[in-house]
Amino acid sequence: MATIIYGTRETAKNMGYLGQEESCGACGRTYKKALMKYTSWFHIYYIPLIPYKKTYFNMCPICGAGYDVDKNTAKSLIQAGGVGHPGFEVFAKHILANKQKGLFKADTSYELWVKDLATGEEICIEQNIEKERVNEVKRVRGLKKVPIIDIK
Ligand SMILES: [Zn+2]
Numbered sequence: 838m839a840t841i842i843y844g845t846r847e848t849a850k851n852m853g854y855l856g857q858e859e860s861c862g863a864c865g866r867t868y869k870k871a872l873m874k875y876t877s878w879f880h881i882y883y884i885p886l887i888p889y890k891k892t893y894f895n896m897c898p899i900c901g902a903g904y905d906v907d908k909n910t911a912k913s914l915i916q917a918g919g920v921g922h923p924g925f926e927v928f929a930k931h932i933l934a935n936k937q938k939g940l941f942k943a944d945t946s947y948e949l950w951v952k953d954l955a956t957g958e959e960i961c962i963e964q965n966i967e968k969e970r971v972n973e974v975k976r977v978r979g980l981k982k983v984p985i986i987d988i989k
Pocket residue numbers: 861862863864865866897898899900901902
C-alpha cells in the first residue's frame with residue numbers, strides 16, 4: 838500500500854521595500870520596510886496545492902524585526918509602490934571553518950551579515966549562531982540562498 842504524504846508548509850515572498858522610511862525599534866536603522874507575504878499551503882508529496890492562509894509582515898531589511906500588517910494595509914502598500922531599493926544581500930561568515938571536526942558539540946561560530954546594495958555598507962546583525970539559524974533566516978526572508986563565507 839502506498840503512503841500518501843501530505844501536510845502543510847509555508848512559503849515566504851518579499852513583495853518589495855514599500856511605504857515610508859521608518860526607524861527600526863530593534864536595530865535603530867532607518868529604511869523602508871520589506872513587505873513579506875507568508876502563504877500557508879496544503880501540500881501533497883510536497884507539491885503546494887491549495888493556499889489556505891496569507892499573512893503579511895513589515896520587516897526591517899537589516900535585522901528582520903517588524904510587525905504584522907493586515908491584508909488591506911498590505912494591498913495599499915503594494916498599490917502605492919514607491920522608490921525601489923536595489924535590495925540587500927544576506928550572507929553568513931563561518932568563523933571557525935577550519936576547526937577540527939567534532940571539536941564542539943554545536944558550532945556557534947556563524948555570523949549573519951546584511952549588505953546594503955545601495956551604499957555597499959556591510960552590517961553584522963547576528964553573531965555566535967549555529968548554521969540552523971542561518972537556514973531559518975533564509976526561510977523567513979524568502980531567500981533562495983544565503984552564501985556562507987568560510988573564514989580561514
Ligand atoms: Zn532593524
